[in-house]
Amino acid sequence: MQVEAVIFDIGNVLIEWQPENFYDREIGRAARTRLFSEVDLHGMNDRVDLGHDFRETIYGTAAANPAHGDAVRMWHDRWLELARPVIPQSVRLMRALQARGVPVFALTNFGIGSFELARTEYDFLSEFDRAYVSGHMGVIKPDVRIYEMVEADCGIAPERLLFTDDREKNIAAAAARGWQTHLFEGPEGWAARLVEAGLLETAEAA
Incomplete structure (x- = not known):
């Protein structure tokens, strides 16, 4: 056809699109593994992909997970470094x-x-x-x-x-x-x- x-x-x-690679470089593999096991970052990103506000969704997730807040906010603040x-x-x-x-x-x-x-x-x-x-x-x-x-x-x-x-x-x-x-x-x-x-x-x- x-x-x-x-x-x-x-x-x-x-x-x-391999966000794990970015976090491995920034915080190390062990910390990245802990972050991704304790915070559903890909689920967070799915909400963004469904049309939820980019900054609010990520910053809201950071606020809900204060132990990982700085790392979560990088998903927004350094997003162009994730997508490359x-x-x-x-x-x-x-x-x-x-x-x-x-x-x-x-x-x-x-x-x-x-x-x-x-x-x-x-x-x-x-x-x-x-x-x-x-x-x-x-x-x-x-x-x-x-x-x-x-x-x-x-x-x-x-x-x-x-x-x-x-x-x-x-x-x-x-x-x-x-x-x-x-x-x-x-x-x-x-x-x-x-x-x-x-x-x-x-x-x-x-």
């Missing part, structure tokens, strides 16, 4: 597709405030033909509703969408809707899939 649009996740597809580095080949693939006239969308679990902050650092986040950001949508992957909302907005048949994401559950939910999918495990595999789909030539995907 011919692909009419390609959909990129952002975290761990276009930008590395860029995955350069993935950005090149995105732009190569667009140069070919292939629409490229984002479908990402991302907060409203954090996404706007990321756009100040990463210009390619403003280059999508359509950006589906969970914070604005009020729902996060892999909830079926987010995929339904994308389909309704773009008007493209599910089987003509090609979606890549680094999380199996997000890929499985899209595949259940009939989307073509690729589990992102690195840009080389994604490049090969785009060539296989006839969307890019090998040289363009390098």
Whole structure:
């Protein structure tokens, strides 16, 4: 089935998202392990991704966990250091597709405030033909509703969408809707899939 649009996740597809690595560097692995076991930082981030206020959510979590307050607040205050580095080949693939006239969308679990902050650092986040950001949508992957909302907005048949994401559950939910999918495990595999789909030539995907 011919692909009419390609959909990129952002975290761990276009930008590395491994907050544990940041905290390992800043406070050491043992302290980081204790922090993440005692404070549900990923659950906190899910609330941000659902549209809750970026600063209030994180600072509220810090206030509720005073023993870890300084470390929790870094999730907000030094967020750009958590969301890095860029995955350069993935950005090149995105732009190569667009140069070919292939629409490229984002479908990402991302907060409203954090996404706007990321756009100040990463210009390619403003280059999508359509950006589906969970914070604005009020729902996060892999909830079926987010995929339904994308389909309704773009008007493209599910089987003509090609979606890549680094999380199996997000890929499985899209595949259940009939989307073509690729589990992102690195840009080389994604490049090969785009060539296989006839969307890019090998040289363009390098």
